[in-house]
Amino acid sequence: MSRLPRLLGLFVACIVLLACNLPSLTPTPIPVIIYTPLAPSTPPPAPSGTPMPTPTIAHTTTPAEVHLSGPISYDVDSKGTAPEHRAPYGDSYKLNRFERPFTRQAMDYLPFLDIVRFRIIADATWYYVFVELNNSDVNNAELDPRYGVELDLDRDGHGDYLIWAAPPFSTTWSADHVQVFADRNHDTGGVSPDRSDAPYPGDGYETLIFDGGRGDDPDLAWVRIDPTAASVLQFAFKRTLVGSTFMWGVVADGGIKDPSKYYYNDRFTEEQAGSPEKNEKYYPIKEVYAVDNTCREAYGFTPTGYESLICPKEEPTPAPRTPRPRQPTATPTATKIIVY
Ligand SMILES: [Ca+2]
Ligand SMILES: [Ca+2]
Ligand SMILES: [Ca+2]
Ligand SMILES: [Ca+2]
Numbered sequence: 001m002s003r004l005p006r007l008l009g010l011f012v013a014c015i016v017l018l019a020c021n022l023p024s025l026t027p028t029p030i031p032v033i034i035y036t037p038l039a040p041s042t043p044p045p046a047p048s049g050t051p052m053p054t055p056t057i058a059h060t061t062t063p064a065e066v067h068l069s070g071p072i073s074y075d076v077d078s079k080g081t082a083p084e085h086r087a088p089y090g091d092s093y094k095l096n097r098f099e100r101p102f103t104r105q106a107m108d109y110l111p112f113l114d115i116v117r118f119r120i121i122a123d124a125t126w127y128y129v130f131v132e133l134n135n136s137d138v139n140n141a142e143l144d145p146r147y148g149v150e151l152d153l154d155r156d157g158h159g160d161y162l163i164w165a166a167p168p169f170s171t172t173w174s175a176d177h178v179q180v181f182a183d184r185n186h187d188t189g190g191v192s193p194d195r196s197d198a199p200y201p202g203d204g205y206e207t208l209i210f211d212g213g214r215g216d217d218p219d220l221a222w223v224r225i226d227p228t229a230a231s232v233l234q235f236a237f238k239r240t241l242v243g244s245t246f247m248w249g250v251v252a253d254g255g256i257k258d259p260s261k262y263y264y265n266d267r268f269t270e271e272q273a274g275s276p277e278k279n280e281k282y283y284p285i286k287e288v289y290a291v292d293n294t295c296r297e298a299y300g301f302t303p304t305g306y307e308s309l310i311c312p313k314e315e316p317t318p319a320p321r322t323p324r325p326r327q328p329t330a331t332p333t334a335t336k337i338i339v340y
Helices: 004-021
Strands: 115-122 126-133 146-152 161-165 178-182 207-211 221-225 232-238 246-253 291-293 297-299
Touching (some): 115 246, 115 297, 126 246, 178 221
Antiparallel strands (some): 126 232, 146 161, 178 207, 246 291, 246 297
16 A cells, blocks of 8 residues: 555656656647539540530521532543543643542542532522532542532632531531631642642641631531432532632542642652553552542633633634635544633
8 A cells, every 4th residue: 555655656757757858739720621522624424335425516507408400510420431440531630630530559430439510509698519429429438538619719720718528428418527728828739720840848728717617607618418319419608708709620539638738739740640541651540549620610700711720611613614625635624622
């Protein structure tokens, strides 16, 4: 019993010692963290295999129900010579005019790229361009083709706008897969639109001014398959884009498909490009392949016939004159003057 007071004294001494050696135990406030759920800034990821919704473009003006009409312009039809793996004629590398609805080297025919006729009409708001092809496989999965309208506003042969449409195409007007490119630095066609300048390092149609409804005018350009003619593509574009006079042509492109490389005859030499005509030195087609384009037609004005890349017209047959006495060996030949 006598040890108890000593133990108590020792305990008190320890407490005092500890109190002297420990830092002062001033209470510090405990930070309070309140967790609140964050508002989702992005939608949750879609389950695998579910396509993400595409933003909806608000359209206010839609092209009308139009059907194949307007004055007909013709392009070369390669169907007849397709079994011989060649185009019949009409391909002019010098003029950047390609009749090449064929695969490279093998020259297998691609009828959905073969333009045979093209037309244009207009209403108060729109121009409508019709591109008639040799079959309806415009959604061809292997080549994923592009179709386009080239527009030359100041008639100098250097293209100013390219309306450019990609699959999938349907019979409903859509702007979703339509783009409009501009050539702001005026180098389509290189130094001269009437000849090759290859190798020419231009950037072609380099400025994208409309992309699936995104642009200053969300309704600027549209495309669809003609609901009554499956091998006809219809384009619609606003009159405000081009005014009332211009030169225009169309293109089907399942090969290079690059607006920044237009015109292709300025990017590739004739030897690199090849030729679709068997009597030409560089047959068959090589780097410039699976592409068909047309000459340019005048819209809204009477052409002189000397505009660059204009479609050739046969001059009216002159009225018959009083025949002069023939030389015995002379063979009469009909002369047709083609004006480029
Ligand atoms: Ca053709
Ligand atoms: Ca021009
Ligand atoms: Ca050129
Ligand atoms: Ca350019």
